[in-house]
Every structure is written in C-alpha cells, then in structure tokens.
Amino acid sequence: MASYAYLFKYIIIGDTGVGKSCLLLQFTDNRFQPAHDLTIGVEFGARIVNVGNKRIKLQIWDTAGQESFRSITRSYYRGAAGALLVYDITRRETFDHLATWLEDARKYSNANITIMLIGNKCDLENKRAVSREEGEAFARENGLFFIETSAKTAANVEEAFVNTAADIHDKIQVGVLDVTNESSGIKLGPTQAGMASLSSGSVDSRRGCC
Amino acid sequence: MLTPDEARTRWSKLRESSLLSLPTLRTLGQTTLTPKQTLTSIAWMLYLEYLPELNDIGQIWPDILRKERTHYQHLRHKYITVPFQMLHPVGDRESSDMAVSHMPNEELRGKRAGTPVVDLSVHNPLSLEEDSPWQQHFQDEELKVLIRQDVRRTFPEQACFHNPRAQTMLEDILFVYCKVHQGVSYRQGMHELLAPLWKVIDEERVDLSHTEWWTQDPLGTPNTRSTPSAEEAVLQALDVRFTEHDTFTLFCRLMRTAQPWFEINEVAQNASARLQRRGAASSRAGDRQGRMVESLKHLKIAELSRATPILACCNNVYHGLLKTVDPEYYQHLESVGVEPQLFGMRWIRLLWGREFPFEELMVLWTALFADDADLSAVEYVCLAMLLRVRHLLMGADYNTCLQYLLKYPPLID
Numbered sequence: 001m002a003s004y005a006y007l008f009k010y011i012i013i014g015d016t017g018v019g020k021s022c023l024l025l026q027f028t029d030n031r032f033q034p035a036h037d038l039t040i041g042v043e044f045g046a047r048i049v050n051v052g053n054k055r056i057k058l059q060i061w062d063t064a065g066q067e068s069f070r071s072i073t074r075s076y077y078r079g080a081a082g083a084l085l086v087y088d089i090t091r092r093e094t095f096d097h098l099a100t101w102l103e104d105a106r107k108y109s110n111a112n113i114t115i116m117l118i119g120n121k122c123d124l125e126n127k128r129a130v131s132r133e134e135g136e137a138f139a140r141e142n143g144l145f146f147i148e149t150s151a152k153t154a155a156n157v158e159e160a161f162v163n164t165a166a167d168i169h170d171k172i173q174v175g176v177l178d179v180t181n182e183s184s185g186i187k188l189g190p191t192q193a194g195m196a197s198l199s200s201g202s203v204d205s206r207r208g209c210c
Numbered sequence: 211m212l213t214p215d216e217a218r219t220r221w222s223k224l225r226e227s228s229l230l231s232l233p234t235l236r237t238l239g240q241t242t243l244t245p246k247q248t249l250t251s252i253a254w255m256l257y258l259e260y261l262p263e264l265n266d267i268g269q270i271w272p273d274i275l276r277k278e279r280t281h282y283q284h285l286r287h288k289y290i291t292v293p294f295q296m297l298h299p300v301g302d303r304e305s306s307d308m309a310v311s312h313m314p315n316e317e318l319r320g321k322r323a324g325t326p327v328v329d330l331s332v333h334n335p336l337s338l339e340e341d342s343p344w345q346q347h348f349q350d351e352e353l354k355v356l357i358r359q360d361v362r363r364t365f366p367e368q369a370c371f372h373n374p375r376a377q378t379m380l381e382d383i384l385f386v387y388c389k390v391h392q393g394v395s396y397r398q399g400m401h402e403l404l405a406p407l408w409k410v411i412d413e414e415r416v417d418l419s420h421t422e423w424w425t426q427d428p429l430g431t432p433n434t435r436s437t438p439s440a441e442e443a444v445l446q447a448l449d450v451r452f453t454e455h456d457t458f459t460l461f462c463r464l465m466r467t468a469q470p471w472f473e474i475n476e477v478a479q480n481a482s483a484r485l486q487r488r489g490a491a492s493s494r495a496g497d498r499q500g501r502m503v504e505s506l507k508h509l510k511i512a513e514l515s516r517a518t519p520i521l522a523c524c525n526n527v528y529h530g531l532l533k534t535v536d537p538e539y540y541q542h543l544e545s546v547g548v549e550p551q552l553f554g555m556r557w558i559r560l561l562w563g564r565e566f567p568f569e570e571l572m573v574l575w576t577a578l579f580a581d582d583a584d585l586s587a588v589e590y591v592c593l594a595m596l597l598r599v600r601h602l603l604m605g606a607d608y609n610t611c612l613q614y615l616l617k618y619p620p621l622i623d
Contacts, residue, residue, distance in 0.1 A: 016398070017359055035366030037564060040399045041555040044612050059609065066356075066398040069474075 004048055004055040004189035006179070008168050010161070011076050011109075013101055014086035015094040016065030019120040022151035023086065024062045027161050032152050039064040042076065049162050051169045057189060058161060070104065077108035081177070081185030082116065082164040087135075089119045089148065090127040095134070102142060110184060112177055114167045116145045118160055123150040214445060217249070217416045221444045224248045230264045232256060239580025250576065251411045252447060255456070257579035258463040261447065267440040275447055275456075280429050282386070282455040289389040290382060293350065296333075296343035350385075357384045357396055364405045368568060371405055376412075380404060383458045387465070397472040399559045403464060406563070406575065408457045415450040428452075467585045470519035471559050524554035527592040535593065539600050546608045553615035557592055561585075565595070565618040 012020045021036050021043060028045040043062040048055050061076050063069065077083070083105050087094040098117070105115060117139045119130065132148060139146035145163060149156040171177040172186065179186050212220070227248075228235035239253060255261045260278065261271055332339045339345070361380045364371045371380070383404060388395045418424045423442060428449065438446070447456075528550035533540040556564060561578070563571060574591070581587045599619060603611050 017363075033366075035363060037366065038360055038363050038398055038402075040402075040559055040564070042552060044552075044609075044616050046609050046613075064398060069398070 002048055002055070004057040006054070006169070006172070006189055007057045007059055007187040008081045008165055009079055009185040010058055010060040010082040010084060010164070011080040012060065012062045012084045012086060013105065014065060014084075014118075015088070015091075015097050015101075018065065018086045018088040018091070018094050019151045020065065020084075020086050021062050023084070023118070023120060023149065023157060023160070024060055026151045026154050026157045028060075030154070032154070034152075041069065047161075049165055051162065051166050054169065055189070056165050056169065058165060060161075074104060074108045077105060077113075078110065079183050079185050080109055080113060081168045082114045083109065084116050084118055084160060084164065085144070086118045086120050087130070088121050089130045089135075090121050090124050092129040095119075095130045095138075098138060102144075112171060112184065114145070114164050114171070115143075116147065116160055116164045117142075119146075119148040120151060122148040122155060123153050211450065212414055212416050212448070214416050214418065214421060217414070217445060217448055218441060220247070220249045220414075221252070221441060224252065225440075228264060232264050235264065236580045236582075240577045249414055249444075249448075250572070251414045251456075252444065253576065254407070254410060254579055255447065255460060257576075257583060258460060259583045260456075260459050260463055267443045268438045271443040272438055272446055275452075276429060278459045279452050279455040282458045283429060285386050285390060285458075286382070286454075289386050293343060293347060297347055350389075353388060353396060354381065354385055357381050357388070357401070360398055360401045364401050365563075365568070368405075368409075370409055370412075376408070379454045379457070380408060383408075383454060383461060386458065387461065391465075391469070394469055394472055399556075400465075400472065402560045402563045403468055404457070404461050406568075406571065407460050407464065408453075410572070411457050411460065412453050414448055415453055416445055416448040417450050418445060421445065463583070467583075468559075468561075471523065473519055520555055520558060521551055523558055523589060524550040527554060527589050527596070531589060531593045532596055536597065536600070539597075539604060542604055543611065546606075546611055548608060548611045548615070552612065554592060556616075557595070558588060561588075562591070562595075566621070570621065 012024060014020055016038070021039050022032060024043065024045045025036070026032055028047050039062060041064055045060045045062065046057060047060075048057050050056070061080070063076060085098065085101055085105065087098055089095075102115075105113070117135065119132070119135045121127075135148065136146050138144075145167065147156050147160050147163070149160050151157060168177065168186070172179060177184050177186060179188055224235075227238060235253060235256060239257060252261070256264065261274060263270060331337070332342050333344070334342070335344045337344055358377075358381055361377055361384070362372075364380065366372075370376060380401060384396060384401060387400075421442075423438070428446070428451070528540070528543075532543075561571075562574060566574060578585055578587055578591065595618065599614050602614050602619070606614075
C-alpha cells in the first residue's frame with residue numbers, strides 16, 4: 001500500500017503502430033516488447049513518480065490508434081490532466097496526422113490539459129523521416145511540450161511522463177487547475193484526502209494499490 | 211498438413227463419437243471434443259453452418275464446397291487478380307511475369323491473354339479520371355497497408371502466423387472481405403478473429419493429388435461418376451488447394467454475428483457527446499446534480515446501446531445479467547466506476563483471444579461455436595468470467611479492478 005499526494009490521469013494518443021503501448025510498458029514495467037499486441041479499445045497502466053518532494057500516482061490510459069476507435073477514445077479525453085501525443089520519427093505520415101489528433105484533443109479535453117508531443121523510435125536514427133527540428137517547431141506552434149524517446153532503449157521515457165506530471169503539478173500550485181473538479185483529471189491522494197475539507201463524495205478515500 | 215490416412219482416422223473417430231448427428235456433435239463440442247484428436251476444422255465448419263448436416267455427406271457436401279469455393283474464387287478474381295491485370299496491360303506482360311507468377315492462384319494466370327486493350331490516356335498512374343484503374347488501385351493500396359500492418363502483429367508469439375504464405379493469405383482474405391463489406395471495411399481486431407480459423411483449417415489440410423478420384427479442376431463440372439462416399443467428401447472438404455477459400459467462407463460465417471461488434475455508430479457517439487456536455491453543465495449548476503447525472507447516465511446507456519451493438523452487449527452483461535445474478539458485486543463495480551466496455555469491448559471483439567493462451571482459446575471457441583452458430587453464449591461467457599474473479603474484485607479499488615479485468619488472471623487446474 002503506497003500513499004500519494006495526487007493522482008493524475010493521462011491519455012496516450014497517436015496513430016497505430018507508433019509505439020504507444022510500448023512507451024507505457026517501458027514506463028510501468030521497465031521492459032520492451034518488440035512485437036506488441038495491437039491495442040483493442042484501451043489498455044491501462046499506473047505508476048507512482050516523484051515530482052519535487054511529492055509522490056504522484058499516474059493513471060494512464062493507452063488507446064487504440066485506428067480511426068475507427070477514435071469516437072470511443074474521445075470519451076477518455078474528458079477527465080485527463082495530461083495527454084501524450086505520439087508519432088513515429090521513421091514514418092512521416094504519423095507526423096502528418098498530428099494536427100487531426102490535436103484537434104480532437106483540444107475539442108474534447110479540458111482547456112488546461114498538458115500535452116506532451118513525443119517523437120518515438122529515436123533509436124532508429126538511420127530510418128529517420130521527421131527531423132527533431134520539425135517536431136520542435138510543431139510543438140512550439142501549438143503550445144506543446146516536446147521530447148524524442150525510444151521505448152526500446154528507454155531513452156527519455158521516464159522524462160516524458162515525469163515532465164508532464166511536473167507541469168500539471170505547477171498548474172496546481174499556481175491555481176490554474178482545480179483539484180476538486182473531477183474533470184480536471186486530478187484527484188487528491190489518500191494522504192491528502194483526510195486533511196482536505198472537500199465534498200467527500202468526490203474524493204476517493206480508498207487506499208490506492210499499485 | 212495431414213496425410214489422407216490420418217484424416218480418415220480422425221474422421222472415423224469424429225463419426226463414431228458424434229453418431230453422425232449434428233446435435234450430438236454440438237454436445238461433444240461443449241464437453242469433450244479436443245483439438246489434435248479429431249477434425250476441429252470440420253466440426254467448426256458444421257457448427258458455423260458452412261456445412262449443413264452430418265447425414266448424406268457424399269450427396270450434399272461436394273456441391274456446397276464447390277459453390278462456396280467458386281464464389282470466393284470469383285471475388286478474388288474480381289478484387290485482386292483483375293485489378294492487377296488492369297495495371298499490367300498486354301504490352302507490359304513480359305515485364306510483369308515475375309509479379310504474376312507470385313500470385314497464389316496459378317490457374318488464373320492462364321486467363322490473362324483475354325485482357326482487353328486499354329486506353330492509355332485514362333489508363334496511367336497520373337490520370338485523374340474517376341474510372342482509371344489506377345485511382346482504385348491507390349485506394350486499395352491504402353487499405354492493404356492498413357491490413358498488412360495489423361496482420362504482421364497477429365498473435366506475435368504464434369510462429370505459424372509469421373511466414374509469407376500465412377501472411378499473404380490472411381491479408382488477401384481480409385482485403386476481399388473488406389471489398390465485399392465496404393460499409394464496415396477493415397477494423398482492428400478482425401485479423402485476430404480470422405487467424406485462429408485459418409490455423410485450424412490449415413493444420414488439417416490434406417494433399418489429395420495421389421488419391422484415385424482427384425481431379426485437376428475441382429471447381430469445374432462435377433464428375434459424372436457416382437456420388438462420392440462420405441469419406442471422400444470429407445477429404446474434399448480438407449483439400450489443401452482451398453485453404454484460403456474455406457477460411458474466407460468460415461470467416462464470413464463468423465462475421466455474420468461478429469461484424470456488428472465492429473460497428474461504431476457516429477450518430478450514437480454524437481448523442482453521447484451532447485449528453486456529456488449536458489451532464490457537465492448540470493454538474494456546474496450544483497444541487498440538482500445528483501439526480502440529473504443519474505438520469506442522464508441511464509439515458510446515455512439506452513441511447514448508446516440502441517445504436518452501437520458492442521456497447522449494447524457490454525451493457526447487457528453488466529446492467530442486465532450481472533445485476534440480476536449478483537447485485538452486490540454489481541453494486542461494487544458500479545460504485546468504483548468500472549465501465550463494462552473498458553474490458554468488454556476487447557473480450558467480445560476478439561472472443562477472448564487476449565485473455566487465454568492459444569490452446570485454451572481453441573477449446574473455448576469450439577464450445578462457443580458448438581453451442582450455436584449465432585454465438586448466443588457470448589454474454590454468458592463474459593458473465594462467467596466476471597464471476598470467476600469476484601473474490602479478487604470485491605473490495606478492490608478502481609485500479610485494481612481494471613488491472614484484473616484488462617489482464618485477466620490465468621486459469622489454474
């Protein structure tokens with residue numbers, strides 16, 4: 001039984017085959033599965049990270065990439081504090097589709113969602129089809145964070161998840177995000193639930209288990 | 211592959227234990243029929259109503275097989291062979307021979323001499339004419355890329371799906387299926403329903419070229435000689451030349467029930483978004499919140515279920531079956547907020563292909579198909595699976611519940 005200060009909900013989105021499930025697996029289990037099963041619907045993972053001196057539990061929804069699942073995926077945007085938008089640096093079309101994904105994310109999520117743009121498979125430098133600069137430019141133009149990762153070598157995977165958490169945490173500190181509103185994708189953890197005098201119905205006081 | 215003698219032995223076992231009665235064979239499928247000892251592919255063909263009966267086999271089966279195989283041959287020709295030939299008109303033939311010789315249907319290569327001469331002003335890759343075969347070609351290629359990408363990831367740990375022969379067949383079957391069912395087209399997960407069918411059929415195929423009644427063209431005019439024996443008809447049903455054809459037909463039978471699970475109704479989704487917005491507005495409004503949200507939830511469930519079959523199935527397992535059978539357990543899952551489609555969509559769409567090891571899955575599918583061709587046991591299997599993990603989920607929080615349901619614990623004897 002581990003206690004934590006906050007629970008943040010994340011959603012991972014992007015085209016099929018860009019490595020969304022592999023990023024999640026690397027982050028939660030520290031392993032890489034080269035031939036990962038195709039995600040049907042959603043998968044789910046959780047892990048506790050440290051941001052500053054706070055323990056934060058990340059509850060991560062990994063979604064299927066195919067177009068036909070989008071209408072289902074959309075219902076997960078609501079109630080997400082963070083979104084990891086992933087493309088594959090070796091497949092140009094996955095980068096070209098970012099605008100559509102972003103449009104969905106903007107339309108269906110809450111306004112203060114933190115979005116991290118991830119160029120995955122950066123271990124495959126010799127097959128690169130999208131330059132780092134292009135990724136950075138897209139992120140800058142759209143107000144996203146940006147990082148290149150490799151789910152295979154684990155490069156930057158930790159950072160992608162933790163930096164997103166740090167930004168969400170900052171937003172709480174400065175009061176941009178309201179922790180009492182469930183649709184913000186944030187819940188107080190069991191350590192804080194006792195001292196908070198919030199409407200008890202919206203606070204999950206059950207002990208978390210990871 | 212089986213030898214003709216192995217196939218005969220397995221057939222006689224199946225015949226003896228089923229007493230040549232389909233109801234008995236169905237009962238067997240739900241209890242003791244185990245793969246590897248009998249002809250599972252024949253049992254599945256019967257269960258899913260590709261083959262009709264266990265009596266008068268010699269009379270009935272050859273005609274049905276010929277009809278279904280000819281049908282697939284025709285579709286394949288229309289959607290795969292002809293488009294290929296159109297793009298390689300007569301003048302090109304010399305250079306396209308290499309590619310043609312890779313096409314699985316050897317007999318079709320003979321027909322290419324009949325291709326009409328084409329108008330090259332329309333017939334070129336840069337043509338923007340609607341009826342240029344190249345336009346269709348580019349669309350088809352997109353679909354093929356989509357299918358290929360998933361077929362390559364079919365049951366990663368099962369080596370039998372990861373050779374060029376298997377992959378090409380699976381891709382071609384899915385492609386033809388999508389061309390025939392353009393309304394739904396390809397949806398992720400279909401490949402995992404197809405692959406086990408293909409495997410079961412492929413493993414029990416027989417090379418008949420050494421049997422005395424073997425014919426060069428089994429799709430042509432039937433032999434004038436007397437009706438084949440039951441045993442001969444069974445061997446014909448296992449003819450290695452028709453692995454792809456028979457898999458397609460069996461897949462279509464399965465998809466008669468499974469296809470709606472892949473349909474997502476945009477109308478329903480829009481309604482859901484609207485209701486969510488209304489829900490959000492009502493929660494901002496304050497006091498009336500509880501009642502409004504509750505009634506909206508029920509409205510939402512009803513509205514979504516009507517239009518999206520997979521959600522209707524999931525909801526019925528939950529709000530219908532589980533609520534009736536085990537109200538306390540149902541209340542618990544409701545109170546932690548575990549929605550049935552989170553796990554149910556994958557369970558049902560893939561018929562538990564991710565929940566059980568392959569060998570166990572084959573036993574489950576055999577029982578499910580044996581029960582009836584419409585797979586009406588699907589929701590009950592889901593219910594049973596929920597009840598089986600009750601002790602793990604009762605009292606557990608949201609995360610823990612979902613972890614068990616999305617990574618279903620293995621069965622232990």
